[in-house]
Amino acid sequence: MINILEICKGAKKIGITGHIRPDGDCVGSVMAMWQFLTKALPGADVEAVLQKPSPVFECIKGVTKILEDVSMEQGEAAMPQRNYDVLIICDSIAERTGMGAHYAKTAGRIVNIDHHISNTGSGEYTYIVPEASSASELVYHVIHEADPEGDYMDAELAKTIYMGIVHDTGVFQYSNTSPQTLCLAAKLVEYGFDFSKLIDETFYEKTYVQNQILGRALLESIRFMDGKCIVSGIDRQTMAFYGATSRDFEGIVNQLRITKGVEVAIFMYETDTLQYKVSLRSKGGVDVSKVAVFFGGGGHVRAAGCNMTGTFHDVVNNLSEQIGLQL
Numbered sequence: 001m002i003n004i005l006e007i008c009k010g011a012k013k014i015g016i017t018g019h020i021r022p023d024g025d026c027v028g029s030v031m032a033m034w035q036f037l038t039k040a041l042p043g044a045d046v047e048a049v050l051q052k053p054s055p056v057f058e059c060i061k062g063v064t065k066i067l068e069d070v071s072m073e074q075g076e077a078a079m080p081q082r083n084y085d086v087l088i089i090c091d092s093i094a095e096r097t098g099m100g101a102h103y104a105k106t107a108g109r110i111v112n113i114d115h116h117i118s119n120t121g122s123g124e125y126t127y128i129v130p131e132a133s134s135a136s137e138l139v140y141h142v143i144h145e146a147d148p149e150g151d152y153m154d155a156e157l158a159k160t161i162y163m164g165i166v167h168d169t170g171v172f173q174y175s176n177t178s179p180q181t182l183c184l185a186a187k188l189v190e191y192g193f194d195f196s197k198l199i200d201e202t203f204y205e206k207t208y209v210q211n212q213i214l215g216r217a218l219l220e221s222i223r224f225m226d227g228k229c230i231v232s233g234i235d236r237q238t239m240a241f242y243g244a245t246s247r248d249f250e251g252i253v254n255q256l257r258i259t260k261g262v263e264v265a266i267f268m269y270e271t272d273t274l275q276y277k278v279s280l281r282s283k284g285g286v287d288v289s290k291v292a293v294f295f296g297g298g299g300h301v302r303a304a305g306c307n308m309t310g311t312f313h314d315v316v317n318n319l320s321e322q323i324g325l326q327l
């Protein structure tokens, strides 16, 4: 276990980052660490650096103060130099953080807190626990180690960690939900925040357009391998028609996964000509992390992702070959 306050001793500039296209756990873990360090180290300049998260996360304290990652659009030359004394990477490896990877080159110390089984660790201070439900759960333990009396714990911080756990466990449903996860959730709820509203507004609520795209993706889904696999995709033309961005696809692959008889669900959307961002979900029989790693991505046994090149059918063929090795 690492002691984050020991690592940050004497640091003037601290950066906290997570993976590109930040999801609930990424936002939860990064913002929880940001809230804690902002309170615990008032003399330090603490910054959260992330790609702009979905507006649903604006209910989390500090989200509106995030330094938005511009790296995806403008390239490394356009990135400001920040020279962090400490850079904390949550829910990701350095390579998947966009601008964070650039900052990692000049950071004094690098801390990596993650639960991805595919993560081999970035930097000298790592806390990587693949069995953990979420990076947010791990951030709680890191905070608790540094602040065992809970002097800096408050309802906002509890809500932020709880939100991250909720998202990565599918509201305490997925198999990564352990007895410890539930005990922690109970402890967090005691701080008093409206968890029902939080879950509705950040997890379940969909915009009209999101629901339309979900409907379309389900309608156009195709089963293969005797119904053990299901796939659906959205091309750029369709995205443009709905004015949709990657944030609007959250939840589609999970809906595909719960189809009866399905072992592996695939959802992909076109990011560029013949480029797809692929999301994989499994019911447990197939380790989709292995499949994703094969194609240069990563993730967990039951949820993983990667970027792939080719037509929709090329991508499906290449994926099914790898999935077939396990089925």
Ligand code: 5GP
Residues within 6 Å of the ligand: 019, 023, 096, 116, 118, 278, 279, 280, 296, 297, 298, 299, 300, 303, 304, 305, 306, 307
């Ligand atoms: P999603 O399908 O929701 O984007 O991602 C599922 C899981 O796989 C998440 O834990 C996510 O962090 C991870 N993941 C998705 N895409 C990639 C990728 O390209 N590389 C790595 N290393 N992990 C990914």
Ligand code: MN
Residues within 6 Å of the ligand: 025, 026, 091, 115, 134, 135, 168
């Ligand atoms: Mn996560």
